[in-house]
Amino acid sequence: MFLSQLGPDQRDSAISQLGTEQFDILVIGGGVNGVGAALDAASRGLKVALIEAQDIAAGTSSRSSKLIHGGLRYLEQYDFRLVREALHERELMVSTLCPHLVKPVGFLFPLTEKFKERTYVGAGLALYDALRGFQRAMPWHKHLSQKQINEIAPSLRHDLVTGAIKYFDAQVDDARHTMSVARTAARHGAIIATQVSAESLIKEGKRVVGVNALDLESGKKIAIKAGATIMCAGVWSDQLHARFDLTPGYNVTMSKGAHIVVPGSAINSDAGIIVKTPISVLFLIPWGDKWIVGTTDTPYEGDRAEPCATREDVQYILDQANRVLEPKLRADDIIGVYAGLRPLVANNKSATTTKLSREHTVDRPAAGFVSIAGGKYTTYRVMAKDVVDRAVIELRRLTQESVTEKLPLVGADGYFALEQQKERIAQESGLDVATVTHLLNRHGSLISEILDLINEEPKLLGKLDVNLPYIKAEIVYAASHEGARSVDDVISRRTRLSFEAVNHGLHLADEIATLISPILGWSSKERKESVAQYTELVEREKVTLGALLEVNS
Numbered sequence: 001m002f003l004s005q006l007g008p009d010q011r012d013s014a015i016s017q018l019g020t021e022q023f024d025i026l027v028i029g030g031g032v033n034g035v036g037a038a039l040d041a042a043s044r045g046l047k048v049a050l051i052e053a054q055d056i057a058a059g060t061s062s063r064s065s066k067l068i069h070g071g072l073r074y075l076e077q078y079d080f081r082l083v084r085e086a087l088h089e090r091e092l093m094v095s096t097l098c099p100h101l102v103k104p105v106g107f108l109f110p111l112t113e114k115f116k117e118r119t120y121v122g123a124g125l126a127l128y129d130a131l132r133g134f135q136r137a138m139p140w141h142k143h144l145s146q147k148q149i150n151e152i153a154p155s156l157r158h159d160l161v162t163g164a165i166k167y168f169d170a171q172v173d174d175a176r177h178t179m180s181v182a183r184t185a186a187r188h189g190a191i192i193a194t195q196v197s198a199e200s201l202i203k204e205g206k207r208v209v210g211v212n213a214l215d216l217e218s219g220k221k222i223a224i225k226a227g228a229t230i231m232c233a234g235v236w237s238d239q240l241h242a243r244f245d246l247t248p249g250y251n252v253t254m255s256k257g258a259h260i261v262v263p264g265s266a267i268n269s270d271a272g273i274i275v276k277t278p279i280s281v282l283f284l285i286p287w288g289d290k291w292i293v294g295t296t297d298t299p300y301e302g303d304r305a306e307p308c309a310t311r312e313d314v315q316y317i318l319d320q321a322n323r324v325l326e327p328k329l330r331a332d333d334i335i336g337v338y339a340g341l342r343p344l345v346a347n348n349k350s351a352t353t354t355k356l357s358r359e360h361t362v363d364r365p366a367a368g369f370v371s372i373a374g375g376k377y378t379t380y381r382v383m384a385k386d387v388v389d390r391a392v393i394e395l396r397r398l399t400q401e402s403v404t405e406k407l408p409l410v411g412a413d414g415y416f417a418l419e420q421q422k423e424r425i426a427q428e429s430g431l432d433v434a435t436v437t438h439l440l441n442r443h444g445s446l447i448s449e450i451l452d453l454i455n456e457e458p459k460l461l462g463k464l465d466v467n468l469p470y471i472k473a474e475i476v477y478a479a480s481h482e483g484a485r486s487v488d489d490v491i492s493r494r495t496r497l498s499f500e501a502v503n504h505g506l507h508l509a510d511e512i513a514t515l516i517s518p519i520l521g522w523s524s525k526e527r528k529e530s531v532a533q534y535t536e537l538v539e540r541e542k543v544t545l546g547a548l549l550e551v552n553s
C-alpha cells in the first residue's frame with residue numbers, strides 16, 4: 001500500500017530512492033502529460049519515478065484556459081476523431097475519474113444574424129453533441145431567442161446579438177488537477193520529486209539506461225537508472241533534445257496564449273460566452289465569482305519558465321470581448337493576468353502556429369528513450385497511455401495494459417455522496433456550507449484530511465482573506481500533502497491567488513510563508529527568501545505588462 005501524500009518527508013525519501021533503486025520507467029516533466037504517464041505506468045504495476053525541474057504543473061499545465069472540451073473549433077477543421085476522443089475524455093472526467101474537480105459549464109454562442117448563421121452554428125453544435133455518442137453527463141445544446149438572451153446575458157449587446165445557442169463543456173483548475181494526478185500516481189507507488197532537473201542521459205552503448213539529474217534544492221547530483229525514460233517536457237522538448245544530443249522526429253513550436261481575470265460584476269451573464277475572432281475563438285469563462293477571458297495565439301521565443309502577457313495581448317483580449325459586450329470591459333476592471341505556452345508539434349518551424357494540429361506525437365529517438373509532445377490538456381490520459389504503450393516495448397518483457405480509464409483520481413471516491421452531506425459536514429466542522437462546497441470541489445473526499453488538520457489546530461479554520469474562499473488549513477495542507485515547496489507554489493498553483501487576488505496576492509505572501517514554514521522546516525532567512533522570490537516574480541511580470549495593473553494595486 002502506498003500513500004498519496006506529497007510532503008517534505010516523502011520528498012526526502014524520494015531523493016534517496018532515485019539514486020539507489022532501479023526503475024522500470026523514469027518520467028521527465030511534471031506537467032499533466034508527465035504525471036499522466038507516471039500514473040499510467042505505475043497503475044500497470046511498473047516501478048516508476050518522475051522528476052520535475054520546477055513544481056508540479058509549473059509549465060503550461062497551470063496556464064491553460066482550464067476547459068475540458070472537445071474543441072468546437074476543430075470541427076471547422078473536420079478533425080472529428082480528435083473531437084470525439086476529447087468528448088469521451090470529458091465525459092469520463094465529469095462522471096468517473098475526477099467529478100470533484102471537473103465541472104460542466106454552459107456557453108452561449110451569440111448570433112448576429114437570424115437564419116444562415118443559426119443554421120450553420122446549430123448544425124455544428126448538433127454534430128458536437130452527437131459525437132459524444134450515448135454518453136450524456138451534459139445537457140444537449142439549446143437554441144435561444146433574443147428575448148431569452150436579454151434575460152440570461154444582459155451584458156451581450158442588444159443592438160448586435162439576435163439570439164444564441166447554448167451548449168455545454170467542462171472546466172477544471174488545471175494545476176490542481178495535475179497535482180491530483182501526481183498524488184494518484186504516488187498512491188500507486190510512483191516516486192515523485194520536484195525541483196529535480198534532468199541534466200544528461202546515462203547510456204550503455206547507444207541505449208539510454210537512465211538520467212543524470214540535479215537536486216536543485218541541495219545541489220546534489222543523482223544518477224537515476226531506468227529501463228525506459230519518457231520525456232514529457234512540453235515546450236522544453238527542443239531544448240532537452242539538444243541537451244541530450246538526440247535527433248528528434250519533431251520540433252516543438254511555442255505559441256503564447258494570455259488570459260485576463262475580471263470580477264463577476266464586470267460581465268452580467270448566467271453562462272460563459274464564446275466569441276469567434278479573426279484568428280480563433282475567445283472564451284469568457286465563469287471562474288467562481290470571477291471571469292477568465294482569453295486567449296491569444298502568438299508565436300513566442302522568450303523565456304519558457306516565465307511567459308508574460310504584454311499590453312498588446314491584454315488590449316487584444318479587451319477589444320475582442322468588447323465586440324459583443326455592453327457595458328465594455330475596461331483595463332481597470334482587470335484583477336489578474338496570466339500567460340502560457342502551447343507546445344505545438346511541427347515538422348517545419350516556419351509554419352504559422354495557429355494552423356498547426358493540436359494532436360500529439362510519440363517519438364523514440366534512441367533505444368530506451370521515448371518522448372511525447374503536443375495534444376491538449378483534455379486528452380492527457382490518452383497521450384499518457386500512448387507514450388507508455390511505446391515505452392514498455394523498450395523493457396523487452398510482457399507488461400500489463402493501461403487501466404487509467406477505470407481509475408478515479410484521489411478525492412473522487414465518495415465525492416457524490418459527500419456532496420449530498422455538505423450541510424451535515426458544515427454543522428459538525430463549524431465551517432459554513434459555502435466553504436464546505438469550496439473544499440469538496442478542490443479536495444473531494446480528501447476533505448477529511450483538511451478537517452483533521454482543523455481538529456488538531458482550530459485556528460486553521462479561519463479564512464486567509466475575507467474576500468477569498470481559501471481557509472488557512474488548505475495552505476498548510478498544500479505543503480504537508482500537496483508537494484508545495486515555496487510561497488510561489490502555494491500562491492500560483494495550489495491556490496490560484498496569483499490571478500484571483502488583487503495585486504497577485506502579494507499582501508498574503510507573508511502569512512502564507514508563516515503557515516508553511518514549520519511544515520517545510522524553514523529558518524527565518526528561508527521564509528523571507530521565499531517571500532522575496534515571489535515578490536520579484538510579480539515585479540518582473542508587472543514590468544512586462546507596463547503600468548496596466550498598477551491601478552488595481
Ligand SMILES: Cc1cc2nc3c(=O)[nH]c(=O)nc-3n(C[C@H](O)[C@H](O)[C@H](O)COP(=O)(O)OP(=O)(O)OC[C@H]3O[C@@H](n4cnc5c(N)ncnc54)[C@H](O)[C@@H]3O)c2cc1C
Nearest residue numbers: 029031032033053059060061065067198234257342377378
Ligand atoms: C493559453 C493556453 C490555453 C490552453 N487551453 C487549453 C484548454 O482549455 N483545454 C485543453 O484541453 N488544453 C488547453 N491547452 C493545452 C494544454 O494546456 C497543454 O497541452 C498541456 O498543459 C501540456 O502539458 P505538458 O505536460 O505537455 O507540458 P507542461 O505542463 O509544460 O510540462 C512540462 C514540464 O517539463 C518540465 N521540465 C522541463 N525541463 C525539464 C528538465 N530538464 N527536467 C525535469 N523537468 C523538466 C517543466 O518544468 C514542465 O513542468 C492550453 C494551452 C495554452 C498555452
